[in-house]
Amino acid sequence: MLRMPRFELLEPTTLEAALSALAERPEKSMVIAGGTDLLPNLKHELFTPERVVSLARIASLRSVRELDQGWLSLGAMLKLEEIAAHETLRRRYPALAQAASLVAGPQLRTMGTLGGNVLLDTRCQWYNQTYFWRQALGFCLKKDGTLCHVVEGGSKCVAAASNDTAPALMTLGAELVIVGPAGQRVVRIDDFWLADGAANKKLDPGEILVEIRLPPTTPGHRGAYGKLRMRDSIDFPLLSVAARVDLDSSGKVSHADLVIGALQARPVRIKKLDSVLAGVQTGGDAWKTAVSQAAELAYRQCHPMPNVPGDHEWRREMVPVYVRHTLESAVRGDGPVHGL
Ligand SMILES: Cc1cc2nc3c(=O)[nH]c(=O)nc-3n(C[C@H](O)[C@H](O)[C@H](O)COP(=O)(O)OP(=O)(O)OC[C@H]3O[C@@H](n4cnc5c(N)ncnc54)[C@H](O)[C@@H]3O)c2cc1C
Ligand code: SF4
Known part of the structure; x- marks a missing residue:
């Protein structure tokens, strides 16, 4: 059984009191909101704060x-x-x-x-483990160690x-x-x-x-989210795709954006997307071609690593699949996309 380590819990009712509580020992304190990420991480001894400051009673933050x-x-x-x-x-x-x-x-x-x-917190299958598990394997750069299990010889964590x-x-x-x-x-x-x-x-x-x-969106704003995961009912993303497609009054794309998650330490924006999507009339053959080109662009720019569960080469093959479905779903307005 994993035990919760000892810490002092403070539950201030104002933002000012929360800031003061943190300011007393900033390096040794952590904030807790819903606790659904922090508490498992504390049990895994990934963090060892002396003080935990809850925001749950501060009504102004809701x-x-x-x-x-x-x-x-x-x-x-x-x-x-x-x-x-x-x-x-x-x-x-x-x-x-x-x-x-x-x-x-x-x-x-x-x-x-x-x-x-x-x-x-960023995630990695070699990090989100118990202390015992991590000690047995050998600690890594993100916590207590000097090497990375994902990138051999790597000097930077890619969780x-x-x-x-x-x-x-x-x-x-x-x-x-x-x-x-x-x-x-x-x-x-x-x-x-x-x-x-x-x-x-x-x-x-x-x-x-x-x-x-x-910021405000226009009436022609369209968006959708796509997510690949191991169990479609609960898991973290193996790959995620956020799509934005802004349409002008004639149904042509005025601007598009794609950001992909679960690849590396920060979400990845697909470059040069407007060069294939902007100006295209949605709904016809030109739109289908442009969506395929956008999927190909994303495939070339996304390189999943063996940092989260799931075969990383399979995850890469799923990039164009999810990009295509998420862009189309954004324009149709029937997202989210999952379970493909
Ligand atoms: C089984 C399981 C499945 C999950 N699946 C997913 C998933 O599919 N996708 C996903 O995104 N997440 C997933 N999560 C993680 C988590 O549930 C969510 O990310 C959730 O939104 C975290 O919010 P929280 O309020 O519980 O954060 P907490 O756990 O309270 O905090 C998370 C971190 O943020 C800090 N923090 C929180 N709020 C503030 C603030 N306002 N100011 C400063 N610091 C703050 C905390 O100190 C901590 O470091 C999963 C968790 C579990 C246990
Ligand atoms: S990417 Fe490497 S350093 Fe970062 S958590 Fe995973 S194994 Fe550790």
Whole structure:
């Protein structure tokens, strides 16, 4: 049986109190939101904080607010099930609502939060194991060791960004509002990641993610989320695809975006997508050809590694399959895509 290590739990009711609690011992404290990632990781002794500060009683972190100029603010403590079911989000930001609907299973979505999902620790099949297991194999770069079991001779951890909402938020141009000892800062989600699986986020000890802000979308905005996983009822992604297709009033693509998750330490944006999709009229043969070209583009740019379960060569072959289905589903408006 895996035991929970000892730590001091604080449950402040205001953001200010939470920040003060963290500021006393920032390096030795951690935040807990829904706990669905943190608690298993504590049992696996991947982290050993002395103090854990819960955000669960801070009501201000659970609101959905319309901001100026059509922006929408989502509190970091909104539950994934709330994001998945929210009518405005399903209509204006379908890729995000669909991504949230495919995280884990229903119980975990009831506990797990949007903020916790954005800040999910990177995952690797050689790391997300018990202390005993990791010790027997030999510790790795991400925790306590000096080598990598995925890339022989590698000097950088390539654990995978496996958070489902991150690729969707990237296609939407989301911004993160972070508060800490130095005050508040707003970061574009694209600029938040580091290409290092050992620590892939620009978040300092003592900082709290309070809000996720979404820019407005146009009536022609379309989006969808696709996810390949081992068991279609609960698992982390083996591959994930967030698609954005903006249409003009005549049904032609004005802009498209694809972000792929579960490959490496940060989600991967497919380059030069507009060169094959922009200007194409959806629905006809030209659209089918363009979608195939987009799938080929993604195949060439995506190189899954043996960092998460599932044969990595098979995962690569599934890239164009999921890209094609997710783009088509975005335009039809009938996502999410899973279980292919
Ligand atoms: C069986 C199983 C299956 C899962 N499947 C998936 C899956 O398919 N896809 C997926 O994306 N995830 C999956 N998860 C992981 C997890 O359930 C989700 O990612 C969830 O959204 C995490 O949110 P949380 O609120 O529980 O985060 P927590 O566990 O509370 O926190 C996660 C991390 O973020 C930090 N943190 C949380 N909120 C804040 C904040 N506001 N400010 C600063 N730091 C913060 C914590 O310190 C911790 O490091 C799975 C988990 C399990 C156990
Ligand atoms: S990618 Fe390498 S260093 Fe990173 S967790 Fe996996 S085995 Fe460890």
